[in-house]
């Protein structure tokens with residue numbers, strides 16, 4: 528597996544919605560980490576272009592992450608929340624988006640990735656079919672699957688996955704679980720999850736969630752992970768495409784995070800703000816319908832600097848993230864992890 532070839536046990540997690548850029552991926556890859564581009568929300572054409580741009584900037588291996596599509600939700604599921612959002616958006620002078628279902632153009636993205644012959648394609652929000660995994664293997668790619676429970680780990684192994692990304696509930700952004708039906712939306716913490724996943728599957732595991740500093744990375748490695756995937760730690764890097772409001776909230780480092788479906792209709796962790804605090808109790812599980820509804824509000828928030836309307840994705844340890852260049856960050860963390868192990 529690709530993990531055997533890693534000089535440094537640090538992975539740049541995929542960061543869809545802006546932060547992931549070819550520049551960020553190339554910087555991490557050049558420093559010896561393994562980096563993911565995020566295909567989520569891109570068009571297949573944009574994905575093809577980002578893969579080509581990354582390849583122009585670095586000859587090192589890198590991977591791409593895709594969203595596995597779910598099922599459409601009945602309009603009654605989100606009718607009450609739509610009313611609440613209509614009141615909110617009217618007060619902001621913004622029209623809501625259309626609550627339509629889409630599959631993020633999954634099949635077309637798979638075609639792009641299969642023809643790109645990348646070393647790794649990773650999946651979140653579900654497990655690709657054994658057929659898809661077989662096509663990736665034929666193209667010379669490994670399939671990594673994000674799991675949030677022992678059951679998902681077992682099923683990913685049975686489907687033919689090559690490695691698991693165990694994502695603890697500390698993680699910033701969307702939870703990568705295969706269903707989003709947990710009414711408590713609490714999730715399993717990373718250390719518990721690593722123990723459960725390692726007992727359930729023999730596949731190599733990459734740990735994700737709340738890892739920002741070297742002692743935490745070393746802890747995940749000691750618990751049996753082959754590498755640590757960091758997302759939030761890279762959000763403030765100059766190479767990241769993180770928006771200005773998001774950067775400012777991360778840099779302030781004062782407000783705690785919470786899990787919510789308010790922004791997208793799928794459980795995700797972000798820094799608390801007015802929209803999260805006032806909408807979370809009503810927001811249903813209905814993705815991507817709710818994501819499409821709130822898109823104009825979130826965009827307006829980013830453009831006008833109103834952090835209260837923006838999904839400020841961040842993991843629990845976000846106040847410790849720095850604004851170092853990504854390559855420097857990877858090299859520093861690698862040095863510090865090595866020193867802890869010595």
Ligand SMILES: Cc1cc2nc3c(=O)[nH]c(=O)nc-3n(C[C@H](O)[C@H](O)[C@H](O)COP(=O)(O)O)c2cc1C
Pocket residue numbers: 540541542543544546565566567592650651673694697698699700701703735736737738756757758759760840841842843844
């Ligand atoms: C802004 C943002 C966007 C994310 N986008 C994706 C994505 O496209 N695909 C994915 O599998 N995970 C995504 N995640 C989750 C990360 O891949 C990773 O699991 C998480 O960042 C790890 O926890 P940490 O943020 O505490 O490091 C995202 C996280 C953030 C913060």
